[in-house]
Amino acid sequence: MALTSRTPGYRHALANEDSRPDFAKNFEKNKPDFVTSVDYATDEILEKLKNKLGYVPPDGAWAKSLPLELNLTGAGSRTRIFLLPQAFSEKYKMAPKNRKEDIGMAVSNVISSHEFSHAEHYFEGFEDYPHNRFIDNDGNLNQRVFGAADELLAHKAEYDGLKSQKKKSRTSFFDLYLSSISQQASRYYSWLFEEKFVSGLDPKFVDSLRENLDPKLLFR
Numbered sequence: 001m002a003l004t005s006r007t008p009g010y011r012h013a014l015a016n017e018d019s020r021p022d023f024a025k026n027f028e029k030n031k032p033d034f035v036t037s038v039d040y041a042t043d044e045i046l047e048k049l050k051n052k053l054g055y056v057p058p059d060g061a062w063a064k065s066l067p068l069e070l071n072l073t074g075a076g077s078r079t080r081i082f083l084l085p086q087a088f089s090e091k092y093k094m095a096p097k098n099r100k101e102d103i104g105m106a107v108s109n110v111i112s113s114h115e116f117s118h119a120e121h122y123f124e125g126f127e128d129y130p131h132n133r134f135i136d137n138d139g140n141l142n143q144r145v146f147g148a149a150d151e152l153l154a155h156k157a158e159y160d161g162l163k164s165q166k167k168k169s170r171t172s173f174f175d176l177y178l179s180s181i182s183q184q185a186s187r188y189y190s191w192l193f194e195e196k197f198v199s200g201l202d203p204k205f206v207d208s209l210r211e212n213l214d215p216k217l218l219f220r
């Protein structure tokens with residue numbers, strides 16, 4: 001899903017914590033039906049996520065998609081999305097105005113490309129990989145390999161989304177950020193080569209994932 005304009009509101013939300021819930025809610029205007037909500041993760045929400053699900057945002061994460069159906073089988077679940085406080089880090093507050101605008105576009109793109117892509121996978125599965133291919137010999141969903149494909153394709157959606165807006169950027173932030181996307185994604189790609197993660201799946205299917213989800217192909 002493409003963004004229609006620069007991102008009015010990010011700089012305001014960066015400076016004013018009170019406006020962040022509205023900034024997050026604004027993404028609901030363009031959300032697909034299988035996304036139920038986009039909310040700012042206030043301290044209260046973060047506390048609940050930690051207590052109920054054991055979720056603590058990893059360093060630097062800007063957003064989190066949570067499927068409503070926690071027993072994920074690869075399709076049919078709608079998703080809640082949370083915009084995390086780290087998207088408004090203190091270090092971004094010190095950036096010059098143009099750089100803040102660029103960071104704001106990257107933050108918006110994380111929601112409308114990366115997180116919406118996760119939500120699509122949880123609801124519709126993968127376009128090219130039926131979810132039964134991720135079921136192992138014991139009849140269980142291979143969470144690792146499903147997760148690797150899920151993240152690699154979400155990173156690709158994010159990469160393509162940001163790249164398509166590159167002419168709007170005014171600083172070097174996009175270049176740095178685009179190369180960081182492919183670096184982050186490489187970690188997930190490496191899971192496809194771990195014998196303990198792929199065992200129990202059809203080796204031909206694993207080979208096709210290795211071939212088609214290679215970061216060298218995805219991010220260019």
Ligand SMILES: [Zn+2]
Pocket residue numbers: 114118151154
């Ligand atoms: Zn992700």
